[in-house]
Amino acid sequence: MRPFTLNYTFPRGLPTVAMPYHFDEARQLNVLPDGRPAVSDPDLLLAAGTTTSTAGSQTHFDD
Numbered sequence: 546m547r548p549f550t551l552n553y554t555f556p557r558g559l560p561t562v563a564m565p566y567h568f569d570e571a572r573q574l575n576v577l578p579d580g581r582p583a584v585s586d587p588d589l590l591l592a593a594g595t596t597t598s599t600a601g602s603q604t605h606f607d608d
Contacts, residue, residue: 564593565577565578565583565589566578566583566589577589
């Protein structure tokens with residue numbers, strides 16, 4: 546059941562966001578499509594604020 550107030554809070558639904566990095570299980574960090582660690586891209590860090598992942602422990606940064 547959808548709460549009544551959400552009809553006014555999010556009338557168009559949530560936008561789909563495509564993250565420009567993915568979690569590499571072998572390296573245990575987020576990587577860019579070209580294989581570099583996501584934390585090495587200053588423009589990405591400025592836009593996203595962080596490159597944390599919930600793939601492992603949620604108490605520390607993966608990068």
